[in-house]
Amino acid sequence: MKKFQLILLVLTHCCCVTLSISFQNHVTPSSPDLVSCLKSKFNNVNGFSHLIFTPNNVSFLPIWEVGVNNHRFNKSSTPKPLVIVTPVDNAQIRATLLCCKKHGYDMRIRSGGHDFEGVSSTADVPFVMLDLTKMRSVDVDVTKKTMWVQGGATLGEVYYAISRKTNKLYFPGGICPTVGVGGYIGGGGYGNMMRKYGLAADNVVDVRFMNVHGKILNKKTMGEDLFWAIRGGGAASFGIVLAWKLRLVQVPELVTVFLVNITLEQGATEIFYKYQHVIPKIDENLSIRVQMSSENIGNTNKKTVRMLFFGLYQGSMDTLLSLLDEKYPELAVTRDICQEVTMVQSTLFYEGYPTDTLLEVLANLTTNIRLNGQSKLDYVRTPIPISGLKKIWRKMFESVGSTVIMQPFGGKMDEYSETATPYPHRAGVLYQFHQWVQFYGQTSDMTPISLQRISWLRKFNKYITPYVSKNPREAYYNYIDFDLGVGSATYEEASVWGNKYWKIDNFKKLIRIKAKVDPHNFFKHPQSIPVF
Numbered sequence: 001m002k003k004f005q006l007i008l009l010v011l012t013h014c015c016c017v018t019l020s021i022s023f024q025n026h027v028t029p030s031s032p033d034l035v036s037c038l039k040s041k042f043n044n045v046n047g048f049s050h051l052i053f054t055p056n057n058v059s060f061l062p063i064w065e066v067g068v069n070n071h072r073f074n075k076s077s078t079p080k081p082l083v084i085v086t087p088v089d090n091a092q093i094r095a096t097l098l099c100c101k102k103h104g105y106d107m108r109i110r111s112g113g114h115d116f117e118g119v120s121s122t123a124d125v126p127f128v129m130l131d132l133t134k135m136r137s138v139d140v141d142v143t144k145k146t147m148w149v150q151g152g153a154t155l156g157e158v159y160y161a162i163s164r165k166t167n168k169l170y171f172p173g174g175i176c177p178t179v180g181v182g183g184y185i186g187g188g189g190y191g192n193m194m195r196k197y198g199l200a201a202d203n204v205v206d207v208r209f210m211n212v213h214g215k216i217l218n219k220k221t222m223g224e225d226l227f228w229a230i231r232g233g234g235a236a237s238f239g240i241v242l243a244w245k246l247r248l249v250q251v252p253e254l255v256t257v258f259l260v261n262i263t264l265e266q267g268a269t270e271i272f273y274k275y276q277h278v279i280p281k282i283d284e285n286l287s288i289r290v291q292m293s294s295e296n297i298g299n300t301n302k303k304t305v306r307m308l309f310f311g312l313y314q315g316s317m318d319t320l321l322s323l324l325d326e327k328y329p330e331l332a333v334t335r336d337i338c339q340e341v342t343m344v345q346s347t348l349f350y351e352g353y354p355t356d357t358l359l360e361v362l363a364n365l366t367t368n369i370r371l372n373g374q375s376k377l378d379y380v381r382t383p384i385p386i387s388g389l390k391k392i393w394r395k396m397f398e399s400v401g402s403t404v405i406m407q408p409f410g411g412k413m414d415e416y417s418e419t420a421t422p423y424p425h426r427a428g429v430l431y432q433f434h435q436w437v438q439f440y441g442q443t444s445d446m447t448p449i450s451l452q453r454i455s456w457l458r459k460f461n462k463y464i465t466p467y468v469s470k471n472p473r474e475a476y477y478n479y480i481d482f483d484l485g486v487g488s489a490t491y492e493e494a495s496v497w498g499n500k501y502w503k504i505d506n507f508k509k510l511i512r513i514k515a516k517v518d519p520h521n522f523f524k525h526p527q528s529i530p531v532f
Contacts, residue, residue, distance in 0.1 A: 034083060034103045034128070041095035051092065051134075053084040060084060067113035067131060068121050069178060071372040072445045079122050081108065081129035088134045090242055094214040097240070100128050101522060108525075109236060112154055112180025116375055117480045119525050120183070132182065135242075140165050145248040146205055147171070151182035151241045156347075156362035162248065163344040163359055169248040170343045172197040175289075175350050177362045185244055186235030187478035188423035190432070192312045192350065195411030196284040197249050201231035201421050206245035209235075212518050216242065225513045229529075233422035233502065233510045234477055237529035238517055254340045256317045257349045258333055260309040265297075268307045269389055271330050272406075275309075276383035278328045280410030280430045285314040286323065288331075289350075290406040294396040303397040312346050373401075373438035374445070374454055376461045377479040378468035379429045380406075388467050395463050399456045400449075405434040422510055424503040425474055432476070433468060435461060458483065475500040480527055488530035497527060 038052055053060040063084055068074040085096045100107045106127035110120040121129065132152030138161035139148045149158055156177025162170060172193035174184055189200030197203060206219045219227050226238060235241045262268045279288050291308045309331060313320040317338045324333050345355040353361060396402065409429040418424040437453040439445050475484060484497035498507040514529040521531040
């Protein structure tokens with residue numbers, strides 16, 4: 001296979017998730033009592049020392065650190081759990097849940113650990129971390145075109161498992177392979193195939209789910225409302241996802257990928273302006289993701305914006321070139337920058353690997369660059385005029401270490417109503433507008449340079465207000481953002497952030513469902529669905 005040269009990417013494209021639960025009880029937490037409770041309930045007493053870890057255990061810190069995928073939180077000052085539980089079966093998850101409730105512990109559940117606010121790994125109260133790292137099986141059924149995936153598995157493991165059985169089926173999931181399936185699907189889950197097949201949450205067939213009483217439910221026994229809520233409303237507000245049953249979709253044996261690399265001096269402004277009008281309406285088999293960053297021109301102090309157009313077409317190279325020649329010739333995609341690859345190889349391509357890399361890398365969590373930054377996400381419903389784009393470029397010139405990413409919508413996404421699932425950002429969205437600053441080269445997110453970058457991000461997010469969605473200004477729950485607010489004492493307080501994630505009707509429905517399935521609000525974190 002010919003080599004395909006790629007620019008190494010900062011992994012700002014990881015679809016970051018929040019998977020956390022907080023239990024409140026009027027009992028003073030006691031670590032020894034909790035550990036004793038767990039020992040009495042666990043069915044694997046002999047292996048207890050390999051499943052439960054306290055700060056006195058030498059493995060405690062390495063286990064906590066390995067899943068802190070945003071290094072912004074991997075520092076000594078970050079509050080850590082008093083106990084880490086790494087269950088190997090559902091009975092041990094139930095035991096942990098019941099013991100936490102009995103002994104007054106909050107709980108955080110970690111799948112992939114990609115949440116931007118660190119809520120799966122840290123809390124400002126004494127807590128237990130339920131780490132699902134040992135529950136990550138993936139069972140693919142090619143004949144039925146479905147798969148069962150445990151909550152601790154990553155997207156990379158999902159893609160690798162599919163590729164070992166077939167190149168004609170795939171799962172329409174996210175771009176970053178280290179993201180955990182549990183929280184990713186619970187918040188909706190976008191990716192490069194959503195223009196044809198919708199979100200990951202739209203392709204959930206069934207679920208194994210543990211409620212607040214420790215009872216295991218499926219789609220039928222939990223009822224229509226709860227099944228609706230956990231597919232985009234943040235499953236961790238309602239219980240614990242043990243496993244998802246997912247629909248596999250048909251894909252060509254070979255798809256086409258390409259990368260176009262241009263700057264403002266090469267006409268990038270006009271090319272992106274045209275992008276806004278063409279790509280959301282083009283053939284649903286095509287998705288083109290745009291990554292932008294500012295940089296100096298050569299050795300001068302003059303700035304430019306570099307744009308990387310990453311394309312995935314579910315079809316042949318010839319058909320793609322014909323389509324783009326007709327609809328979007330300005331992008332100047334040529335045969336020599338295209339590759340025909342399998343769908344799983346396209347995942348390697350978007351991750352920055354050569355497409356002939358061994359597929360095992362997708363299932364190897366230790367080989368991936370981690371996040372180290374802070375982000376915000378908006379939705380664009382009206383094309384930004386050239387005058388507005390030029391203002392945005394000038395604002396980007398003021399930054400160092402920032403990236404913005406545009407992910408196209410349209411296609412199948414326009415066919416869903418806002419209330420089909422809790423995820424409301426559907427018809428009329430042209431693309432996502434993801435803003436990101438990174439702290440690479442800094443010792444923490446609290447250095448003067450890091451704080452300066454965070455300040456720029458907040459100012460930039462305010463600056464683009466005229467160009468993004470309004471009433472409400474929409475946000476994506478999987479890109480959790482505490483700047484939107486964390487108060488939930490009243491509906492008015494919670495709706496400040498809740499309406500941005502889910503819009504009014506969906507947020508109210510989620511609150512009603514929450515009141516039925518978890519009336520005492522055991523499952524809780526700073527931006528979980530509240531109970532009034």
